[in-house]
Amino acid sequence: MRTRRQFMLQGLGALAVAAVGARRAGAAVVKRPLGCVDLGALDGCADLVRRAEWDDQPAKTWLLREAGGYNRLTVHHLGQWARVETDRNAVECAVRNVCAGHRARGYGDIGYHFVIDHAGRVWEGRSLAYEGAHVSGANEGNLGVMLMGNFDEQRPVPAQIKVLDALTARLREIFMIKRYRVYGHRDLNATACPGRNLYEHVVELRT
Numbered sequence: 001m002r003t004r005r006q007f008m009l010q011g012l013g014a015l016a017v018a019a020v021g022a023r024r025a026g027a028a029v030v031k032r033p034l035g036c037v038d039l040g041a042l043d044g045c046a047d048l049v050r051r052a053e054w055d056d057q058p059a060k061t062w063l064l065r066e067a068g069g070y071n072r073l074t075v076h077h078l079g080q081w082a083r084v085e086t087d088r089n090a091v092e093c094a095v096r097n098v099c100a101g102h103r104a105r106g107y108g109d110i111g112y113h114f115v116i117d118h119a120g121r122v123w124e125g126r127s128l129a130y131e132g133a134h135v136s137g138a139n140e141g142n143l144g145v146m147l148m149g150n151f152d153e154q155r156p157v158p159a160q161i162k163v164l165d166a167l168t169a170r171l172r173e174i175f176m177i178k179r180y181r182v183y184g185h186r187d188l189n190a191t192a193c194p195g196r197n198l199y200e201h202v203v204e205l206r207t
């Protein structure tokens with residue numbers, strides 16, 4: 001025959017199991033299946049260069065954090081490339097360099113989710129299944145979009161702005177990101193990024 005204490009312990013055990021189950025169920029409900037985001041949803045707003053077209057090294061996923069959803073978007077510039085480069089091979093080389101630099105810093109993969117070049121191409125960066133590595137202390141739920149160029153020294157070309165506008169609008173629509181939650185990197189960290197000439201456009205994008 002079980003004692004009163006044994007019944008209590010049994011009850012507590014059942015509660016603990018129920019709590020774990022609830023946490024699992026809650027996580028499953030909250031977490032969106034971002035690995036399944038179909039970039040085909042960007043067709044028509046972006047000339048997309050898929051990751052497999054420019055990089056054959058798999059991301060070190062054990063260094064990445066799974067994304068739980070996105071509620072903000074941050075715009076960056078490269079900051080080192082004050083020229084207009086539209087040649088696909090040259091841009092590919094530059095994007096690979098950015099990725100290699102981020103890997104060397106231990107990011108496990110390129111930190112941005114998308115890169116926009118001067119021809120208006122959009123290069124697929126880090127998978128949307130993972131949080132980016134582009135804003136110190138504020139990567140959670142934060143989509144990272146980088147434009148090639150140095151916009152303290154040059155102005156973004158119309159092709160970049162057109163694609164930035166279209167990409168931002170589509171991503172806001174997909175993830176239901178509020179307009180005021182579109183940032184320039186300088187809004188979140190002490191940095192000049194994305195350069196004053198691009199930042200003025202970011203301000204227009206969110207107002």
Ligand SMILES: [Zn+2]
Nearest residue numbers: 076077185193
């Ligand atoms: Zn930045």
